[in-house]
Amino acid sequence: MTPDGTNDSSTVVYFYDGTLEGFFSAVFDAYTGKDRPDIITVSENYQSRIDQIIHHVQTREDKYERVYDGIIKHIGPVGYHKVRTVFLSPSPDKDTILFRYLEYGFKVGKKIHVDISHELVNPVERLKKETWFEMHRMKMFARFAQMDNGVYFSKINPKCNVLPLVMEHFARRFNVQPFVIYDENHRILGLYDMKSWYLQYVDDDFEVPDCAEDDLRYQRLWKSFYDSIAIEERVNHDLRRNFMPKRFWSNLTEMSFIDPKDTIGHLGLSDSSSGSVVAHDELLPPEQRALPEQDASLF
Amino acid sequence: MDLQDKLALLTSAAKYDVACTSSGVDRSAQGGALGDAQSCGICHSFSADGRCIALLKILMTNECVYDCQYCVNRASNEDAVRTTLTPQELAELTIEFYRRNYIEGLFLSSGVIKCPDYAMERMCMAISLLRNEYRFRGYIHAKAIPGASSESIDRMALLADRMSVNIELPSQEGLKLLAPDKHKHSILEPMKHIRDGIKENKSDLVKYRSAPKFSPAGQATQMIIGATPDTDFQVLRLTSSLYRSFELKRVFFSAYVPVSTSELLPRNNAVPFLREHRLYQADWLLRFYQFDVNEIINESDPYLDPYLDPKCNWAMNNLDRFPLEVNKAEYEMLLRVPGIGVTGARRIVRARRTQNLTFEHLKKLRIVLKRAQYFITCGGTFAADTPFAHDAIYEKLTTDSSKQRGFREVMQARSAFEQLALFDDTAMLPHREDVQKSLTGQL
Numbered sequence: 001m002t003p004d005g006t007n008d009s010s011t012v013v014y015f016y017d018g019t020l021e022g023f024f025s026a027v028f029d030a031y032t033g034k035d036r037p038d039i040i041t042v043s044e045n046y047q048s049r050i051d052q053i054i055h056h057v058q059t060r061e062d063k064y065e066r067v068y069d070g071i072i073k074h075i076g077p078v079g080y081h082k083v084r085t086v087f088l089s090p091s092p093d094k095d096t097i098l099f100r101y102l103e104y105g106f107k108v109g110k111k112i113h114v115d116i117s118h119e120l121v122n123p124v125e126r127l128k129k130e131t132w133f134e135m136h137r138m139k140m141f142a143r144f145a146q147m148d149n150g151v152y153f154s155k156i157n158p159k160c161n162v163l164p165l166v167m168e169h170f171a172r173r174f175n176v177q178p179f180v181i182y183d184e185n186h187r188i189l190g191l192y193d194m195k196s197w198y199l200q201y202v203d204d205d206f207e208v209p210d211c212a213e214d215d216l217r218y219q220r221l222w223k224s225f226y227d228s229i230a231i232e233e234r235v236n237h238d239l240r241r242n243f244m245p246k247r248f249w250s251n252l253t254e255m256s257f258i259d260p261k262d263t264i265g266h267l268g269l270s271d272s273s274s275g276s277v278v279a280h281d282e283l284l285p286p287e288q289r290a291l292p293e294q295d296a297s298l299f
Numbered sequence: 300m301d302l303q304d305k306l307a308l309l310t311s312a313a314k315y316d317v318a319c320t321s322s323g324v325d326r327s328a329q330g331g332a333l334g335d336a337q338s339c340g341i342c343h344s345f346s347a348d349g350r351c352i353a354l355l356k357i358l359m360t361n362e363c364v365y366d367c368q369y370c371v372n373r374a375s376n377e378d379a380v381r382t383t384l385t386p387q388e389l390a391e392l393t394i395e396f397y398r399r400n401y402i403e404g405l406f407l408s409s410g411v412i413k414c415p416d417y418a419m420e421r422m423c424m425a426i427s428l429l430r431n432e433y434r435f436r437g438y439i440h441a442k443a444i445p446g447a448s449s450e451s452i453d454r455m456a457l458l459a460d461r462m463s464v465n466i467e468l469p470s471q472e473g474l475k476l477l478a479p480d481k482h483k484h485s486i487l488e489p490m491k492h493i494r495d496g497i498k499e500n501k502s503d504l505v506k507y508r509s510a511p512k513f514s515p516a517g518q519a520t521q522m523i524i525g526a527t528p529d530t531d532f533q534v535l536r537l538t539s540s541l542y543r544s545f546e547l548k549r550v551f552f553s554a555y556v557p558v559s560t561s562e563l564l565p566r567n568n569a570v571p572f573l574r575e576h577r578l579y580q581a582d583w584l585l586r587f588y589q590f591d592v593n594e595i596i597n598e599s600d601p602y603l604d605p606y607l608d609p610k611c612n613w614a615m616n617n618l619d620r621f622p623l624e625v626n627k628a629e630y631e632m633l634l635r636v637p638g639i640g641v642t643g644a645r646r647i648v649r650a651r652r653t654q655n656l657t658f659e660h661l662k663k664l665r666i667v668l669k670r671a672q673y674f675i676t677c678g679g680t681f682a683a684d685t686p687f688a689h690d691a692i693y694e695k696l697t698t699d700s701s702k703q704r705g706f707r708e709v710m711q712a713r714s715a716f717e718q719l720a721l722f723d724d725t726a727m728l729p730h731r732e733d734v735q736k737s738l739t740g741q742l
């Protein structure tokens with residue numbers, strides 16, 4: 001069953017505002033209202049049919065509170081954490097999946113955490129893993145550059161809306177330096193001003209700022225380190241791409257750095273800035289050189 | 300020489316030290332200090348050879364008075380350009396890389412400049428700068444130099460998170476031949492001292508919670524594979540005893556890459572990748588799957604099977620223990636099923652408390668049924684496409700597994716290439732089956 005209506009035999013559809021509070025309000029309505037929803041989603045994602053019953057959920061704080069309490073009571077803080085995490089997933093079905101999960105959780109209680117092969121539980125466990133891993137990848141692959149005003153700036157493009165999860169990690173680790181993380185996919189800024197961190201939506205005309213001249217020095221040094229650490233005889237682009245998919249490369253200094261002062265730098269680095277052909281390639285005998293990348297999947 | 304050139308040179312000199320993790324220590328952030336450490340470890344990048352980059356891995360200097368034949372920095376290598384980083388330069392690099400989220404911390408080693416204790420002293424200056432002046436709370440992995448005094452080691456262990464002393468060569472003969480400056484006891488004594496220090500520290504910490512920590516992420520080491528004729532049996536036996544008696548956290552294996560023209564080392568250019576891979580698989584069995592080293596390998600058959608990973612190999616040699624009923628078998632036996640990993644086994648034990656598991660359920664739990672199907676039943680049903688018999692299953696495992704396919708192509712290509720030297724006429728190129736047969740000794 002998909003939000004675009006194919007193979008969709010549902011009759012009752014709930015539309016909500018896309019926020020977590022709105023989603024919990026939808027769950028509240030499902031239990032107190034007349035019609036149990038077959039689908040819960042945001043109206044932008046779904047083309048409703050004329051024969052379906054549509055219900056627009058009113059987001060209210062008391063509804064949110066009631067459902068929150070219910071979740072803690074039946075499936076515990078662990079359950080709440082799972083719901084909270086899966087909610088950040090980009091999957092269009094996540095709301096319906098979560099709703100069915102909660103229905104089951106309200107029925108069986110904490111046993112739900114053990115019953116992981118159950119058809120209503122398994123999708124949530126799977127989505128939670130995917131979302132958590134995307135967050136972990138942001139911890140791995142976010143790169144900062146210092147701007148002229150001393151603030152460290154980073155741009156990320158995560159599939160899931162993980163900036164709230166990731167700000168906590170960086171605010172602790174980098175508590176001695178002010179920083180900004182820009183989630184370009186979700187148009188949100190995470191700001192840390194040395195006291196606390198907060199989120200802010202971004203204007204349409206927002207531009208990624210330039211880094212300080214000084215910062216280029218460290219980018220150059222990092223690129224130099226990156227190129228030197230590989231053992232030529234072990235070059236394996238497939239393995240690297242497996243661990244570090246190409247969709248991350250544009251934000252990684254070591255894969256995308258183009259030195260402004262460089263034509264051919266003294267380490268011959270400029271060719272390797274595209275990432276697909278490493279400078280070391282020339283050192284390999286012909287049969288071992290990597291073929292030009294055919295990326296059918298820039299996953 | 301400018302900093303960038305020094306960095307490139309000293310990084311390149313350090314790259315054969317394969318230890319890569321930033322794991323084993325939780326150190327929470329503190330207001331006013333930079334950094335923290337997370338025990339799961341965080342990889343920040345992956346180099347062109349596919350290895351993870353978590354730390355700034357570098358030598359303090361590549362000047363060395365030792366002459367270990369397998370090492371690119373050996374004293375007799377006149378082609379090597381020698382350089383040194385000051386403690387200040389090293390600390391600055393670490394801090395600035397860390398601030399930009401390039402790294403989790405520092406991995407510091409050194410050539411033996413003047414003597415082991417002098418080299419250790421220089422390293423300690425850099426690490427002490429990081430810990431005390433910069434108040435750095437990230438991860439530091441420091442190498443102890445063979446032959447260093449206990450005092451040097453103590454000083455370093457109180458600053459670093461993990462220590463290692465590289466054994467490099469798995470046997471005494473190899474050591475004598477290739478690294479005459481490193482006597483066996485100059486490697487083992489520091490390792491024992493670190494082990495004892497860690498043990499003592501653990502009991503101190505029980506008494507005084509704020510006692511300074513002594514190498515809290517434990518100790519590791521490395522062995523070079525393929526530089527000497529040592530067998531897999533010798534390597535694994537040593538590995539197992541290192542885990543037991545030295546309480547190491549990790550043993551790393553580094554496939555020998557010919558960096559030396561020494562007469563004493565193998566000349567061919569083939570890097571023993573598969574052998575290294577099999578050894579890591581065996582290492583995992585020792586650490587996570589509760590295997591004893593004698594179950595994996597023995598003296599009469601001292602090399603690991605190239606066609607089957609060690610776990611499959613054990614299962615095939617012990618088919619009388621299978622098939623296991625997935626809903627009833629104990630956790631320890633589930634671990635032994637090819638295709639069921641530690642996570643899979645845990646999931647099965649969890650999920651079967653509420654449901655009788657079928658093959659559909661196992662798929663949802665991400666069990667690799669392609670392999671596991673030959674060794675398990677669900678509710679009594681054996682669902683594999685072959686009868687439960689040794690040869691039939693062996694055939695399937697060696698032809699179906701996609702990992703094996705990759706390996707076979709390499710072997711066949713090599714073999715075909717070698718065969719070409721015998722045949723002038725390319726029409727006489729041997730068939731795939733013939734190559735396969737010649738590899739398995741049937742021809």
